[in-house]
Amino acid sequence: MNEATTGMGPGADIRLTVPPPAVVLYPSKRPPGPPRLGRALARAAAVTAALTVAGSLLGLVRDQTIARLFGAGTDSDAFLIAWTVPEMASTLLIEDAMALVLVPAFSHALARRAAGDSPDPVRSLVSATLPRLFMLLSCAAGALILGAQVVVEILAPGLTRPQLAVNCTRLTAITVLTFGISGYISAALRAHRSFLPPAAIYVAYNVGIIVTMVLLHSLWGVRAAAAGVAAGSALMVLVQLPAFVRHVAVKRRRRRSRRHGGRAPVRTARPALLGSGVLAPVILFAVCRQSQVLIERFLASSLPAGAISHLNYAQKVAQMPMVLSLMICTVTFPVVARAVADGDEAGARHRVERDLVLAAVVVLLGTALVVGYAPQVIEVLFQRGAFSAQDTAATASVMRVYALGLLGHCLVGALVRPFFSASRPIWYPAAAMAAGLLITTVAGAFAVHPWGVYGIAAANALGITVTALLLLSGLGSRVVPIHVRGVTAALGRLTVAAVAAAAAGWLLAPLVPGPLLSLGLGCLLVPGVFAVSVLVLRGPNVAELLDLTKQRFRHAR
Numbered sequence: 001m002n003e004a005t006t007g008m009g010p011g012a013d014i015r016l017t018v019p020p021p022a023v024v025l026y027p028s029k030r031p032p033g034p035p036r037l038g039r040a041l042a043r044a045a046a047v048t049a050a051l052t053v054a055g056s057l058l059g060l061v062r063d064q065t066i067a068r069l070f071g072a073g074t075d076s077d078a079f080l081i082a083w084t085v086p087e088m089a090s091t092l093l094i095e096d097a098m099a100l101v102l103v104p105a106f107s108h109a110l111a112r113r114a115a116g117d118s119p120d121p122v123r124s125l126v127s128a129t130l131p132r133l134f135m136l137l138s139c140a141a142g143a144l145i146l147g148a149q150v151v152v153e154i155l156a157p158g159l160t161r162p163q164l165a166v167n168c169t170r171l172t173a174i175t176v177l178t179f180g181i182s183g184y185i186s187a188a189l190r191a192h193r194s195f196l197p198p199a200a201i202y203v204a205y206n207v208g209i210i211v212t213m214v215l216l217h218s219l220w221g222v223r224a225a226a227a228g229v230a231a232g233s234a235l236m237v238l239v240q241l242p243a244f245v246r247h248v249a250v251k252r253r254r255r256r257s258r259r260h261g262g263r264a265p266v267r268t269a270r271p272a273l274l275g276s277g278v279l280a281p282v283i284l285f286a287v288c289r290q291s292q293v294l295i296e297r298f299l300a301s302s303l304p305a306g307a308i309s310h311l312n313y314a315q316k317v318a319q320m321p322m323v324l325s326l327m328i329c330t331v332t333f334p335v336v337a338r339a340v341a342d343g344d345e346a347g348a349r350h351r352v353e354r355d356l357v358l359a360a361v362v363v364l365l366g367t368a369l370v371v372g373y374a375p376q377v378i379e380v381l382f383q384r385g386a387f388s389a390q391d392t393a394a395t396a397s398v399m400r401v402y403a404l405g406l407l408g409h410c411l412v413g414a415l416v417r418p419f420f421s422a423s424r425p426i427w428y429p430a431a432a433m434a435a436g437l438l439i440t441t442v443a444g445a446f447a448v449h450p451w452g453v454y455g456i457a458a459a460n461a462l463g464i465t466v467t468a469l470l471l472l473s474g475l476g477s478r479v480v481p482i483h484v485r486g487v488t489a490a491l492g493r494l495t496v497a498a499v500a501a502a503a504a505g506w507l508l509a510p511l512v513p514g515p516l517l518s519l520g521l522g523c524l525l526v527p528g529v530f531a532v533s534v535l536v537l538r539g540p541n542v543a544e545l546l547d548l549t550k551q552r553f554r555h556a557r
Contacts, residue, residue: 159296
């Protein structure tokens with residue numbers, strides 16, 4: 001084995017053992033001109049991190065409230081089928097498709113505004129796209145309300161109480177409109193580098209759901225949760241609207257250009273490129289990714305009551321490490337996009353490789369804790385009210401299977417961003433995601449009858465892992481020339497370390513009385529075993545990786 005000493009930032013040398021020939025993933029001297037986080041992006045990362053954690057905690061409170069009030073049975077299953085609508089809408093209209101398309105479009109318009117184009121390119125873009133989007137989304141929401149019964153029959157043909165699911169779906173259908181407008185505003189504000197309102201949307205969303213459930217559950221039952229989804233989605237728009245009006249809708253006075261005799265240059269405003277060639281690959285990728293949930297709930301609808309709920313609770317908790325790991329990639333997406341647009345291959349490669357390893361450390365550490373302490377996590381979070389000990393055992397077992405695909409989910413989220421940073425439409429991510437979805441569907445169909453919810457969760461992990469491998473192998477030859485062999489070696493060592501940490505937690509967790517005390521000790525044990533294992537395996541130094549993360553905020557220029 002050869003050892004490559006790699007630097008992932010100023011003053012950070014990280015030893016990474018790879019097979020010969022040695023591959024330098026992150027040279028200790030930064031290549032000329034790579035993208036770096038400025039002070040504004042560093043503050044944005046801090047704000048995004050804080051509000052993401054707050055939103056995730058409120059999401060847990062929301063799920064705890066649902067579990068306490070409605071348990072894991074026919075009512076909660078019916079609501080979760082209706083919740084499929086906002087989950088799909090969130091992926092398409094907030095998290096993936098809308099952001100991947102509109103952030104570059106608004107950035108382009110802002111650059112032309114700064115160059116003095118007239119009329120104002122930002123206002124032109126808004127006036128050309130927002131009214132049409134509003135009408136399109138309103139029609140889609142109306143169609144969903146009218147066709148709710150058909151939607152439920154397609155999504156869950158074996159559901160015990162289909163009419164309850166239909167009623168809940170009609171309430172959640174409004175999110176197609178509100179999520180779309182919220183995603184549009186979020187993209188515009190992020191392009192303006194206004195990160196606080198977009199980061200707060202899930203805080204507002206979860207507050208709306210929780211308050212509505214608490215106030216109305218005794219009158220409306222589980223329909224109160226569906227009404228809360230609608231109320232929370234409206235709050236997502238309202239929390240961003242003042243900043244949107246201030247930054248985008250109100251035309252700013254421009255500085256007069258001395259070069260043009262005190263007058264700003266007048267050019268014909270062109271709308272940013274938002275053609276079908278750009279939109280279609282992004283939308284197809286987002287649809288294929290979210291369709292994994294549709295496949296799971298379709299297969300689980302034929303299982304005993306509570307299966308859909310167990311899958312949902314397990315997935316929500318298991319994916320928290322993935323959400324936290326992708327915060328870095330979310331903030332650095334504009335930086336990578338700028339590097340790709342400028343033709344700075346070395347800078348883009350440096351950023352992508354570094355973010356992949358940092359994200360993998362976070363998600364694998366969280367995976368080890370989830371696998372090792374699954375029963376304790378679920379008992380502490382959910383076992384109260386209508387959520388029984390049997391529900392805890394079933395959910396914890398499913399969560400351990402789900403966790404096998406967390407690294408894959410993290411890598412897919414991190415790798416797709418540089419793909420869609422390219423100036424040309426790229427279909428490869430959608431094809432890779434479609435391949436993973438096909439594997440999930442086929443494997444789930446074969447596994448659901450002998451293994452039930454465990455087979456569904458395993459099929460999800462298999463499909464997303466295949467997609468991640470396809471994206472990792474295809475990125476270098478299509479967009480950013482990353483060192484696939486070196487990155488894979490680093491991820492492999494981190495994975496082995498996570499397996500060791502998870503095994504230690506799994507063995508020692510039952511020996512400590514009380515779920516809360518056991519989980520608390522696990523939060524010390526698992527990171528310790530993980531760090532020692534990484535050192536033994538000569539993987540990236542965990543302490544220096546954490547120090548590098550701090551340097552992103554402390555030493556940003």
